[in-house]
Amino acid sequence: MTNTPSSSAMSATLAAPAAGGPWGLFGRRKSASKPPEETDAKRVQFNSRLLPYLFLAPQMAIIFVFFYWPSVQAIHSSFYLEDPFGFGSTFVGLANYTDVLKSGEYLGIARFTAVFTALVTFFSLAIGLLLAVKADGVIRGNATYKTLLIWVYAIAPPVAGLMGMMMFDQHIGPLVKFAAFFGWDLKVGLNYNDTAFAMIVVSVWKQIPYNFIFFLSGLQGIPVSVREAALMDCRSGFRRFWTVILPLLAPTAFFLLIINTTYALFDTFGVIDVMVKDKAANNPITLVYKVYMDGFRGNDLGGSSAQSVILMIIVFVLTIFQFRFIERRVHYN
Amino acid sequence: MIRKFTMTGLALVFSATSSFAATNISWWHGMAGRNGEVINEIATKFNASQTACALTPVSKGTYEEALASGIAAFRSGEQPNILQVFDAGAATIINAKGAVIPAEDLINNAGYTFDREAFIDGVRYFYADSDGKFVGMPFNSSAPIMYINDEALKKAGVEAPKTWEEFEAAAPKLKAAGFIPLVQSQLTWQFTENFFSRNNIQFATNNNGYDSVTDTQLKVTDPNLIMMFDKLKAWADEGYFAFYGAGWNDNQKMFEENKAALWIGSSGSFGGLQKTAQMPFSATFLPYWGSIKGAGTSSFIGGAALFAMAGKPEAENKCVADFFQFLTSPEIQVFYHKATGYVAITKAAYELAKKEGYYNEKPVAEVGIQQLMLPAGEWSKGYRLGFYPQIREIMEREYGRIFAGEVSVKDAFDTIEKEGNELLARFAKTAG
Incomplete structure (x- = not known):
């Protein structure tokens, strides 16, 4: 319901400054430390007081239409039990919320979502970083590696899900045959853990190139002088990475952490939808898929609105947490 | 003067192509692939059979997506004339009193006589109310x-x-x-x-x-x-x-x-x-x-039924009734039965297919309809949940x-x- 728009609006706002380089993110740029005369010389003056608002208006309109307005509607209908066609509706107070939070199934899905998000975020960041560091060594003068590693990103999530589904197909999947070679009877669609494994693999695979691009550009933005100075101080490449390179990559990593969390929570919808083939049955699903199932398949508008509000709160809390506790350790510049 | 003539000419051409201002009706369905093509063929046949109404079928994806789109459209007053709803979604639409015009009322109001007995037993209750009045018009039925x-x-x-x-x-x-x-x-x-x-x-x-x-x-x-x-x-x-x-x-x-x-x-x-x-x-x-x-x-009917959405002008409802009559005619039923494998829903259509020797040629095609025609029991009519x-x-x-x-x-x-x-x-x- 409101989640897809909210996530896209969010990634839009996050991604826009990021395109210019990860440093300027979230307005923390320490430009104020520059000498005042220099900033004054470059400062743009608006002659009209309305002009800045006019520039903001298109973005605000999009956020209003695709995020605030649906959010308000979701909050409203989460307090009602409503006939789908809009004939009868009963005010039920917080009953939709208590029903959802008491449901063992919902809590199970929430648990899976937490594990899934953590694993997908961790592995896509870790593998993306590893590949970027390794590619950074050989990349100069050779665009082929870069292209090969990046082009997976051009695949739409449902297509990635479709490819994953074929790789893990019960009857013809090459990965199933590969697993059988090691004595692992991989049953995607039948066994909860096997399906979870397949979903995580496909979701991580899909996201690695994105992280790779950002990490690689982050690495290439580290001045050669810094690297050379580090090289003189420390012989261990591993320690140099931990003490010099990684801290300098921290702003990129923090930005990617937020983007990847959002990706795992929301954008994996397409992968999951294709992999469970329209029938979740006893397969793992994430919270946003549950919202879709109850709202669009089950036509339970009240219950699914309550679930979207819960998701909004989760994302809100998670983002505040990340900014307050993790961003403190990130040093820009 | 010349310009005036040109305009009149153009207007004539336009009115001719829009088949003399036929009443347009829309049909949202959840069928894809071959079954979706057959729906288009049926619409073409209907449009060719008369001039008063023009039917446009629109595929809305899967059954679930068709129902969800239909509901969303109804809430904003943009509903189609006909919505296909699958078996498991029947309770949702039938319990929403006022969302649909019962097929039986629609057809009777249009001056036809609706005969429940014309339908085979297995399809008669699932999309009907507890008095046996048809709310949905059974369309693609399977067993x-x-x-x-x-x-x-x-x-x-x-x-x-x-x-x-x-x-x-x-x-x-x-x-x-x-x-x-x-x-x-x-x-x-x-x-x-x-x-x-x-x-x-x-x-x-x-x-x-x-x-x-x-x-x-x-x-x-x-x-x-x-x-x-x-x-x-x-x-x-x-x-x-x-x-x-x-x-x-x-x-x-x-x-x-x-x-x-x-x-x-x-x-x-x-x-x-x-x-x-x-x-x-x-x-x-x-x-x-x-x-x-x-x-x-x-066994009871599976598949889906067609529902005439409420809140439409009388002329369009008349067209929907015409279309439902057309759809249940033995010839169209047999065409649909053969093209898709879904069973014929009226006794007359079943007899026609039998007479044509279709089941001698394809005995498997008769199994579903025979199973739906087995003696009914108290609990064989399906559910409304x-x-x-x-x-x-x-x-x-x-x-x-x-x-x-x-x-x-x-x-x-x-x-x-x-x-x-x-x-x-x-x-x-x-x-x-």
């Missing part, structure tokens, strides 16, 4: 039937089972002959909903939900149903039954590839199976339990857990009954 791998049965030296007891006796021989004795494609529809109708057992209180939404409760902890699933699980453990998850095609595939001996599919699968099956096949009724008293009754798509999801989840060995059959049905009843209670509140 769960058993497809038979002829070679497998010959090799094992067994006859096609009529009852599950006979299947149990034949299964070891089929297995010894190198086949998976049994696969199915939808445990909810074939082994739950139709289990109740085929074995004539009550599915839910309040007359299977037809009489009222208030306090309707599932009766899925029925000992016979538990016995059916205990057997399925035992057969799976013995290698007499194989389960490949909730996806329809993953299961069908084993039959198509000549690896399974018997497959419970849909009568509507026939068209596709003719192209994909790698061996000769036939079909017979969905088995029942000989041990259950009164079993062997008809709210939030039923979600109840099905609970069943699918628990059935998956049964076959993964995570839960006992008894516990699974306790969970289904408990969570299902909670959903039914919620649904009763939405209608309030």
Whole structure:
């Protein structure tokens, strides 16, 4: 319901400054430390007081239409039990919320979502970083590696899900045959853990190139002088990475952490939808898929609105947490 | 002057191409592939048969997506004239009083006489209210039937089972002959909903939900149903039954590839199976339990029905009625029956197909309709349960857990009954 728009609006706002380089993110740029005369010389003056608002208006309109307005509607209908066609509706107070939070199934899905998000975020960041560091060594003068590693990103999530589904197909999947070679009877669609494994693999695979691009550009933005100075101080490449390179990559990593969390929570919808083939049955699903199932398949508008509000709160809390506790350790510049 | 003439000429041309200002009506459906093409062909036939109405079919994706789009459109006053709604969604639309004009009223108001008796028994109740008045117009109807791998049965030296007891006796021989004795494609529809109708057992209180939404409760902890699933699980453990998850095609595939001996599919699968099956096949009724008293009754209609949405001008409603009349004419029914494999819904259409010798040529095509025409029992008419798509999801989840060995059959049905009843209670509140 409101989640897809909210996530896209969010990634839009996050991604826009990021395109210019990860440093300027979230307005923390320490430009104020520059000498005042220099900033004054470059400062743009608006002659009209309305002009800045006019520039903001298109973005605000999009956020209003695709995020605030649906959010308000979701909050409203989460307090009602409503006939789908809009004939009868009963005010039920917080009953939709208590029903959802008491449901063992919902809590199970929430648990899976937490594990899934953590694993997908961790592995896509870790593998993306590893590949970027390794590619950074050989990349100069050779665009082929870069292209090969990046082009997976051009695949739409449902297509990635479709490819994953074929790789893990019960009857013809090459990965199933590969697993059988090691004595692992991989049953995607039948066994909860096997399906979870397949979903995580496909979701991580899909996201690695994105992280790779950002990490690689982050690495290439580290001045050669810094690297050379580090090289003189420390012989261990591993320690140099931990003490010099990684801290300098921290702003990129923090930005990617937020983007990847959002990706795992929301954008994996397409992968999951294709992999469970329209029938979740006893397969793992994430919270946003549950919202879709109850709202669009089950036509339970009240219950699914309550679930979207819960998701909004989760994302809100998670983002505040990340900014307050993790961003403190990130040093820009 | 010249300009004036040109304008008049243009206007004439335009009015001619728009078939003399015919009343436009829209039809949203959830069919894709060949079945979607057949819908377009039917619309073309209807538009060619008269000039007053122009019908435009629009595919909205899957059944679920069609229903969701229809609901969203209705809420914003943009509903189509005709909406196709699938079996599990029937309660949602029928309980929303005022969303649709009952098909029977629509047709009678348009000056036709609606004859309930013209329809075959199995399709008469599912989309009707508790008095038997047709709310939806049955459209694509199917029944769960058993497809038979002829070679497998010959090799094992067994006859096609009529009852599950006979299947149990034949299964070891089929297995010894190198086949998976049994696969199915939808445990909810074939082994739950139709289990109740085929074995004539009550599915839910309040007359299977037809009489009222208030306090309707599932009766899925029925000992016979538990016995059916205990057997399925035992057969799976013995290698007499194989389960490949909730996806329809993953299961069908084993039959198509000549690896399974018997497959419970849909009568509507026939068209596709003719192209994909790698061996000769036939079909017979969905088995029942000989041990259950009164079993062997008809199954109820599956598939979907067409609903005339309310809030449309009289002229458009008249066109919808015209179209429903056209659709139920024997010729169109037989055309649809042959093109898709869905069963003919009127007795006249069935007789026509028989007269044309279609069933001599394709005996499998007759199995579904014959099963729907079996004597009806008190509980063979299907169900009317709210939030039923979600109840099905609970069943699918628990059935998956049964076959993964995570839960006992008894516990699974306790969970289904408990969570299902909670959903039914919620649904009763939405209608309030």
